[in-house]
Amino acid sequence: xxxxxxxxxxxxxxxxxxxxxxxxxxxxxxxxxxxxxxxxxxxxxxxxxxxxxxxxxxxxxxxxxxxxxxxxxxxxxxxxxxxxxxxxxxxxxxxxxxxxxxxxxxxxxxxxxxxxxxxxxxxxxxxxxxxxxxxxxxxxxxxxxxxxxxxxxxxxxxxxxxxxxxxxxxxxxxxxxxxxxxxxxxxxxxxxxxxxxxx
Ligand code: HEC
Ligand code: HEC
Ligand code: HEC
Ligand code: HEC
Numbered sequence: 532x533x534x535x536x537x538x539x540x541x542x543x544x545x546x547x548x549x550x551x552x553x554x555x556x557x558x559x560x561x562x563x564x565x566x567x568x569x570x571x572x573x574x575x576x577x578x579x580x581x582x583x584x585x586x587x588x589x590x591x592x593x594x595x596x597x598x599x600x601x602x603x604x605x606x607x608x609x610x611x612x613x614x615x616x617x618x619x620x621x622x623x624x625x626x627x628x629x630x631x632x633x634x635x636x637x638x639x640x641x642x643x644x645x646x647x648x649x650x651x652x653x654x655x656x657x658x659x660x661x662x663x664x665x666x667x668x669x670x671x672x673x674x675x676x677x678x679x680x681x682x683x684x685x686x687x688x689x690x691x692x693x694x695x696x697x698x699x700x701x702x703x704x705x706x707x708x709x710x711x712x713x714x715x716x717x718x719x720x721x722x723x724x725x726x727x728x729x730x
Contacts, residue, residue, distance in 0.1 A: 560711055561702055563636070569623060569702070582618045584691070593626030599645040601625075604653040610666040611656040617648070618655050621695040624702075658683070658694045658727075668730040678726060679713075687713075687726075699723065 561568075571590040580591040603614050617625050626632070630642040648654070663669040670683065677686035687698045700706060701713045708716070714723035 560709065580622065582616070583622045584619055589623050593632060594622045598622065598625055598629055601643070601648040602646045604649050604651070609653065610662055611653060614653055614656040616655070619689045619691060619693055619695050620697040621654050624696045652699070654695055655693055657692050658688055659692055668728060670727055670729055683727060
């Protein structure tokens with residue numbers, strides 16, 4: 532039902548001239564993009580890019596030609612078992628942020644090189660109750676509140692229950708600050724980390 536509503540919302544936005552929402556909202560970034568740069572009304576998602584599963588109707592223009600092979604995060608203490616090459620919504624982000632997207636506005640520090648995913652917070656892995664139990668210092672995503680009205684699983688993970696770039700970033704007008712995060716963030720403020728980590 533939610534998926535259906537999302538598709539209707541996107542279809543409505545695109546049919547009504549695409550940028551209707553952009554004109555009334557202030558974006559911290561991506562301000563020069565329309566909804567259609569990330570969402571597509573036709574031939575979305577898997578039609579062109581098998582890794583870009585799911586609603587809401589990804590535009591695969593920037594991922595259909597593939598992504599570089601990323602070196603993935605690993606550590607001795609990591610409990611996640613299925614970290615993979617970026618999938619789901621993370622592919623959408625990296626389709627532009629992998630350096631292949633031509634834009635003079637893209638800051639160089641916002642480009643992820645093939646080795647880089649080893650140096651950022653792990654993404655594209657299942658975050659479920661059993662991971663929380665194995666780890667011991669993670670909140671259970673099925674029962675812990677996200678702070679946005681539902682659980683971590685409902686509000687922050689994708690439909691395969693995976694943690695993705697979009698778990699922390701909200702690239703819509705609701706994202707906060709220069710980095711379009713879901714929470715206020717500074718080095719001294721661990722609020723966003725403690726939504727999931729309880730140490
Ligand atoms: C269609 C291409 C495109 C897609 C898709 C895209 N971005 Fe961007 N992003 C850009 C460009 C270009 C900029 C530079 C600022 C601008 O032009 O708005 C940017 C800027 C940013 C910035 C600000 C960087 C800074 O240092 O100021 C963040 C954070 C960001 N993107 C995160 C994401 C995330 C997370 C996703 C996926 C949910 C994503 N982007 C998807 C093209 C894209
Ligand atoms: C830079 C890429 C980007 C742009 C531009 C963008 N979206 Fe999204 N959109 C996403 C991502 C990633 C998700 C999934 C994660 C989330 O919900 O934030 C999403 C989710 C959605 C959803 C379903 C999830 C929900 O309940 O919020 C709708 C509806 C939507 N977008 C509509 C729009 C509309 C309308 C616009 C234009 C005003 C737009 N999007 C612009 C990347 C983008
Ligand atoms: C665990 C939360 C989290 C995840 C997951 C995450 N980010 Fe971020 N991201 C942040 C925070 C916090 C910042 C700002 C502070 C910093 O740079 O450490 C940031 C900064 C950024 C910036 C700006 C970098 C700069 O210096 O200009 C970009 C671009 C970005 N993220 C894109 C992404 C993309 C693409 C993904 C997925 C591949 C992703 N992020 C995954 C939390 C996250
Ligand atoms: C949406 C939930 C979520 C948020 C928000 C989040 N994390 Fe995580 N983080 C996780 C999960 C799940 C793991 C995987 C833990 C594991 O597999 O052992 C993880 C892994 C990590 C790891 C690697 C742990 C290891 O054993 O190698 C570090 C470090 C980390 N997070 C730090 C942070 C910091 C710092 C922040 C805030 C900027 C943050 N996280 C925000 C869910 C989150």
